[in-house]
Structure formats: C-alpha cells, structure tokens
Amino acid sequence: MADVQKQNVSIQTAIPDVRVTIDRPPFNPTPAQRKNLPNAGTARVNKAPTTSAPDGTPEWAEQHSHQTVLQQHCDFFDTDHDGIIWPLDTYRGFYALGFGFILSLLAVLIIHPTFSYPTCPGLLPDPFFRLYIENIHKAKHGSDTGTYDNEGRFVPQKFEDFFNKYSNGKDGVTVTDLWKALKGQRVIMDPIGWSGAVLEWVATYFMLWPADGVLKKEDVRRVYDGSIFVDIASKRAGTAKAKAA
Numbered sequence: 001m002a003d004v005q006k007q008n009v010s011i012q013t014a015i016p017d018v019r020v021t022i023d024r025p026p027f028n029p030t031p032a033q034r035k036n037l038p039n040a041g042t043a044r045v046n047k048a049p050t051t052s053a054p055d056g057t058p059e060w061a062e063q064h065s066h067q068t069v070l071q072q073h074c075d076f077f078d079t080d081h082d083g084i085i086w087p088l089d090t091y092r093g094f095y096a097l098g099f100g101f102i103l104s105l106l107a108v109l110i111i112h113p114t115f116s117y118p119t120c121p122g123l124l125p126d127p128f129f130r131l132y133i134e135n136i137h138k139a140k141h142g143s144d145t146g147t148y149d150n151e152g153r154f155v156p157q158k159f160e161d162f163f164n165k166y167s168n169g170k171d172g173v174t175v176t177d178l179w180k181a182l183k184g185q186r187v188i189m190d191p192i193g194w195s196g197a198v199l200e201w202v203a204t205y206f207m208l209w210p211a212d213g214v215l216k217k218e219d220v221r222r223v224y225d226g227s228i229f230v231d232i233a234s235k236r237a238g239t240a241k242a243k244a245a
Contacts, residue, residue, distance in 0.1 A: 024184060027160035040160060043153035044069065048225040050156055052218060060227040069225050070140070070152030071133050076229035078133060085131040087112045096233040097207050110199065114192070115139040143186045143193030144200075147224060154224060163217050172214040175205070207232065 013028055014021040029040060029051070036054050046065050047056035055061075064072045077085045077093040087108045094104035112129035119135040120126050131139070137152035146158040166181040167173050173181065178201050186194055208219050222228035 024165040027157060027164045029160075037156055040157040041155065043149045043151075043155045045151075045153045046072070048154040048159075048221055050159055050217070050221050053221060056154075057222060057225055057227040060225060067133075068137065068152035069154035070136055070148050073224060073226040074131070074133050074136055076226050076233070083133045085133065087129055090131075093229070093233075096236065097229060098232070098236055099203075099206070103206075107203070114196075141193040141196045142190045143197050145181075145185065159221065159224070167217070170214060171218075172210070172216040172220070174213050174215075178205070178215075 011028055013026055016022070027040070029037070033051050034040075037049060037051050044056075045068055047061045048069050049056045060072070064075060067075065074085065075081075077089050079089055079092070090111055091104045091108050094107045095101070099107065112131065115136075116129040116131055117125045118138040119132040121132055121135065126132075137148075137150060140148055140150060140152070145162040147155055147162065149155055162181065162185075163173065165184065166177045168177065170177075182194075182197055182201065185197065204220065204223055205215060208215060208223075210216065210219075219228060
C-alpha cells in the first residue's frame with residue numbers, strides 16, 4: 001500500500017516565480033498513463049508508442065523491427081531498400097507525397113547537401129550527395145522536439161512533453177502553437193537546427209494540411225515512424241488513377 005501511495009505522489013513541475021515553467025508543463029503521467037505507457041523516458045529502438053498509441057504502429061513496427069524509428073522515418077524514400085537514398089529518391093518521395101515539382105526539388109537541394117556528409121561511411125564526402133541510412137542518426141540536429149535520441153530511437157516522454165507544452169489541451173497543434181514551439185525549443189547558436197525545425201514542421205503541415213487547422217498528435221507520431229508516408233502516397237496515387245479513368 002505504501003508503494004502505491006508513493007507512486008501517486010505528485011511531482012512538482014512548476015513554480016510561480018518562473019512563469020515559463022507554468023506556461024510549458026511537461027508530461028507528468030497519471031498512474032493510468034504510466035500503466036498504459038510504462039517507462040516513458042526510456043527510448044524505444046523500433047517502436048513509436050505514445051499514451052494514445054501504446055503499441056506504436058504494430059504492423060509497421062513488426063515489418064521494420066530491424067530498423068530504428070529514425071531509420072523507419074527514412075525508409076519510404078529508400079525505394080530499393082539498399083540503405084542508400086539518392087537525391088532522385090528524395091525527389092520522387094516528396095513528389096509522391098504531393099509537394100509538386102518545385103518543392104520536391106527544393107527539398108533535395110536542402111536535405112542532401114546538408115545531411116549527406118554526416119551520414120557518409122568514410123572521411124571523404126559522397127560525390128553524389130547520397131544519404132546512408134545506417135548512419136542517419138548522425139544527421140540529427142538540435143532545436144527539435146528531442147523525440148529522436150542521438151542514436152535514432154524514439155523517446156515517448158519527449159514526444160508527450162512537446163504536445164503537453166504547446167497544444168493547450170488540444171489533440172494536436174495549430175500554426176500558432178507551432179510558432180510558439182519553434183521559439184520555445186530553440187537552443188543558442190544553432191542556425192542549422194533552427195532552420196531544420198522550421199522546414200520540417202512547414203513540410204509536415206503542408207503534407208497533412210488539416211482541414212480544421214490542427215495537426216493531430218497521432219498523425220505527427222506516424223510521421224516520426226514514417227508509417228503515414230506510405231498511406232499518403234497510396235491515397236494520392238489512387239486519386240490520380242481515378243481522375244485519369
């Protein structure tokens with residue numbers, strides 16, 4: 001009984017004299033949430049669980065159990081599954097997700113020159129600016145949500161923290177919420193991280209384009225593990241075929 005009472009003791013996460021601790025409360029799970037999502041602070045290597053999806057994306061996770069969650073995020077773009085993403089792969093992937101010619105080309109010009117070298121297996125840069133999925137964790141930047149750890153695992157606590165701090169109790173985030181989040185997550189002297197975070201959230205919002213203006217938490221979770229990319233591309237391909245018919 002004493003152990004149960006100890007587990008239910010409230011953890012203080014804010015003090016009145018420091019306003020930001022009140023405005024941005026971290027995820028402080030209830031006993032029921034701890035049971036549903038135990039050890040939220042422990043990074044998961046190949047699953048992306050949250051309080052609303054404690055098993056992550058089961059079928060997807062099973063198919064990609066040999067990959068970290070960050071590698072799963074990139075898998076959609078590696079169409080031949082050789083562990084290497086060419087600039088053309090990235091272009092085709094973004095185009096299939098609905099970004100069109102100009103934005104898809106822009107994505108290639110931003111992503112590959114920036115992230116190719118950190119993922120290279122040797123000291124010399126890749127002449128074709130390819131991305132090597134085996135080392136994709138080395139391309140992690142700062143000023144993000146922290147949901148991916150430095151090895152490419154998924155940290156449920158960080159994901160829940162982000163939405164708890166910036167969603168204002170909604171089941172997702174609006175453009176206004178995202179603007180506050182981008183400012184709140186910035187770390188000093190990190191222009192690559194700042195710009196990377198902005199571009200990633202802009203791309204996510206453009207891709208999902210919620211009718212009510214709210215990026216749903218579950219959709220964002222599936223962006224993290226990459227499972228939503230296949231669904232979006234399949235739906236767009238089906239729509240295109242229907243129009244052609």
